[in-house]
Amino acid sequence: MTPTMEHPHLFDERDALVSRIRALCLRLPEAVETLSHGRPLWKAGEKGRTFAVLGASMDDPDTLLFKPDPAEDPAWRQDPRVFVPKYWGPGGWLAIRLDRSTSDWSEAAELIETSYRQVALRRQLAVLDSVM
Incomplete structure (x- = not known):
């Protein structure tokens, strides 16, 4: 048997960004x-x-990978903070560099919710729409 390689953790569990x-x-x-x-x-x-x-990546840890709404994808690609991430890009994913100093996380929240909507089941979306 080939031993499995354990990847080093990119973040500390107590990291504020996490x-x-x-x-x-x-x-x-x-x-x-x-x-x-x-x-x-x-x-x-x-x-x-x-x-x-x-x-x-290990060299670019302060980034959020997300699956954009297809209609918004072209606009996100114009944002200088956004790039196509290695391995994930062919699946339609983008990544955005995050600013640890920001106090406004509404943009990240919007990206996360939009990405969730791309992959969630109908019943999960129904629950989301009833509480948001």
């Missing part, structure tokens, strides 16, 4: 946090699809 993004993600119906390749990611349900990932 806490902020976690709070925005876990407010969504049935959202679940997991760890993949040393990065926290969030799925729409235990066996659901990923809707947010923190950290595009």
